[in-house]
Amino acid sequence: MARTLILAFEPSEAVSLTGFAAQLQQPFDVIFLTGQAPADIGAERVFVANLDQVAPADATAKGVLSLCEGYSHIASVSSMRSKDILARLASLLGGAMVTDVVSVESNTVYKRPILAGSVIATVEVLQTPVVLTVRPAGFSPVSGNDSASEAVTISSESVVTVVSQTSRGGLRPDLTRAKVIVSGGRPLKDSETFERIVGGLADRLGGAVGATRAAVDAGIAGNELQVGQTGKIVAPELYIAAGISGSTQHMAGIKDSKLIVAINKDPDAPIFQVADLGLVADLYDAVPALQALIGS
Numbered sequence: 001m002a003r004t005l006i007l008a009f010e011p012s013e014a015v016s017l018t019g020f021a022a023q024l025q026q027p028f029d030v031i032f033l034t035g036q037a038p039a040d041i042g043a044e045r046v047f048v049a050n051l052d053q054v055a056p057a058d059a060t061a062k063g064v065l066s067l068c069e070g071y072s073h074i075a076s077v078s079s080m081r082s083k084d085i086l087a088r089l090a091s092l093l094g095g096a097m098v099t100d101v102v103s104v105e106s107n108t109v110y111k112r113p114i115l116a117g118s119v120i121a122t123v124e125v126l127q128t129p130v131v132l133t134v135r136p137a138g139f140s141p142v143s144g145n146d147s148a149s150e151a152v153t154i155s156s157e158s159v160v161t162v163v164s165q166t167s168r169g170g171l172r173p174d175l176t177r178a179k180v181i182v183s184g185g186r187p188l189k190d191s192e193t194f195e196r197i198v199g200g201l202a203d204r205l206g207g208a209v210g211a212t213r214a215a216v217d218a219g220i221a222g223n224e225l226q227v228g229q230t231g232k233i234v235a236p237e238l239y240i241a242a243g244i245s246g247s248t249q250h251m252a253g254i255k256d257s258k259l260i261v262a263i264n265k266d267p268d269a270p271i272f273q274v275a276d277l278g279l280v281a282d283l284y285d286a287v288p289a290l291q292a293l294i295g296s
């Protein structure tokens with residue numbers, strides 16, 4: 001049966017995938033693993049698992065397996081977590097997997113970036129079900145009436161024991177979902193300077209903090225903050241790049257951003273070729289001046 005199931009690890013993910021589901025032109029249902037279902041996203045069936053947190057990938061894939069049977073398409077927002085879980089799910093269902101979908105050509109043909117985003121591949125899937133991770137920036141959310149939600153129980157029995165979890169992001173928004181990101185590069189010198197300059201501006205704007213691989217490799221920023229080909233793929237409304245040259249590997253992670261603002265003291269820095277707004281300035285002058293303008 002041609003029918004889509006959206007797996008929402010967090011409620012907002014379902015909203016951002018409604019545009020993708022609409023383009024498949026078939027009915028869709030949603031499983032909300034955590035949190036409450038937002039109203040009026042147009043789902044025919046709404047399943048609410050009400051988990052405190054998403055279990056490790058092996059457990060989640062097995063836990064949702066029976067609910068996924070019978071669907072032609074199963075989709076989640078692209079993230080490290082969704083790729084981890086959906087790859088296992090595709091294997092358990094004997095289906096095909098396509099990651100990082102940016103547009104839908106038909107129910108079997110999709111576009112996705114390859115080679116760090118420098119080439120867009122068109123791929124055709126000849127197997128069902130199709131398990132997809134989707135970059136929501138390419139799709140505008142749509143609304144519609146929902147059915148009443150149904151409670152479901154999802155087992156979380158895992159062979160993995162989570163010993164501890166650490167995050168250096170503090171209370172800042174998650175990079176992959178943030179609307180505003182301030183990122184810093186190699187010239188930030190050390191972690192204290194990075195936190196004061198980049199973190200300070202991010203906090204003023206209520207945004208997340210990102211970094212280049214050069215900054216991560218130099219110990220200026222944590223691994224989890226790396227944006228780019230081998231880091232996180234982001235799609236904020238506003239991306240501020242301070243002291244970032246604009247390597248192809250970094251740009252691969254930010255090109256879905258709606259507005260890119262670059263601050264760089266070199267007017268010939270490659271990032272100015274892709275930035276929407278550019279400021280040729282020393283970041284040590286420009287960023288504190290911006291912070292002062294915004295106020296506390």
Ligand SMILES: Cc1cc2nc3c(=O)[nH]c(=O)nc-3n(C[C@H](O)[C@H](O)[C@H](O)COP(=O)(O)OP(=O)(O)OC[C@H]3O[C@@H](n4cnc5c(N)ncnc54)[C@H](O)[C@@H]3O)c2cc1C
Nearest residue numbers: 185186187212213214228229230231243245249250265283
């Ligand atoms: C296989 C592979 C994968 C990679 N993956 C990634 C990835 O995922 N993400 C990533 O970011 N990189 C990645 N890289 C590394 C990438 O090639 C670049 O080396 C890196 O992005 C450069 O980081 P940067 O812009 O901070 O540093 P630099 O290239 O050194 O640029 C620093 C910039 O800051 C400017 N600047 C210096 N001082 C100031 C100042 N005071 N005020 C304002 N501007 C100043 C300079 O003009 C320069 O443009 C990868 C590389 C490889 C080979």
